[in-house]
Amino acid sequence: MTGARVPILMYHAVAADPSPATRALSVTPEAFAEQMAVLADRGRTPLTTAGLAARWRSGRPLPARPVLITFDDGYRGVHRHALPVLAGHGFPATLFVTTGWLRGGYDTGGAPDAMLDWPQVRELADNGVEIGGHSHTHPQLDQLDDARLCAELTGCRDIVAGELGAPPVSFAYPYGYSTRRVRTAVRGHGFAQALAVGNALAHRAQGPYALRRVTVRRGTDAEEFERLVDGRAVGRTFARDRALTQGYALVRRARRLRRAV
Template structure:
């Protein structure tokens, strides 16, 4: 799970950004180790009984839709013939549907999104305004998912199949809303390798940070040291999940629009 690929990230996304040269080194090492990147849709289709996955499959995803994915990541992906999935927050992208002042850095415009799609990248949904979905009333939750899907379909000519939860936050209610909207699969975070037992609407990913070295990324892709690397993250996530569930129940009990 990547976010921004850039030399000069804003402070708000610095920790989740990767310098272009580091990204190139990481992709080179994945190619050297014999990995074959696939899209999220290809992965889910294989696990539903479709065409089998290639040798050593790996999922390369980008959340939010930062411009560096086009400027810096795309040439590298083309060089190695790598597939990827780009999850776009439609209200953050530059253009007619943009929510002014909402984006955290310079985002893709729709021409760049189309170029990514033409190069073989899967374009997935990531809501319209990047909210914490598990805290939204039902009406807002439905809007965020449907509006995002409608805009992507309008701009690219076909609706997206895959979805990513902002911040990785989801719940049974959120996952059902994504399914009802017409998405076929979705990804969370979890900082663990994806596994068919997780179900198509809760596939896990491993976070790539600014300090993730190419050798470390290759080890994580191979499933080595994942638990040790993200032990603290997992503990915090479990605790915060309980807090978020409690907040939702309190709102629901108070008669909020759910």
């Protein structure tokens, strides 16, 4: 199954009453539990990000009907609501942490909602959740100069390593934005694979530093979730998102060129 297309689900907050800033990209605890039941009922086999990339890198076959469950940023509901559901199914997952947003000694402020603390992150790690990096302050990495880009990656990597005893090997780009320069820097900081967004199924030919994900949000109903997992009509579902992303990419490229002059 090295040529398989794999749904990598991208979650953010799991909360009954999220902040306005995270509401659109949140899911309710009830919806998350129902979605995990769908994966179980359909015989899906969850993998961590590192597990998927390692199999593709080595050429080892994937398990039957693979899927990835990923969370960005580090919101408190991942521990409070998602972990018991994941543990109940025996599902592994990956959490990409913005280290400057988590509660503790590295907090830079600016977190958009209630965040995890480091004891909760360690408990997640102890229960089958891979902890990956998501930068230190959640900037658009492709807009940073080399020094600031390095600081974001180094800070995130070293804080996770210090708190968990090992450096993270997987990374997710904030906002999904990356360029060749950003991907090279991520690789140079010891990350073996990285996830974008793209709202498409992941496959080996994308390369280990540009694996795509599909967004699960508050408006994702049961029927749409099943379509996303099965890879049906993903293009139509996210057509508007892709158009907006392409337009904004041109704007960001123009900004980079102006700064370079």
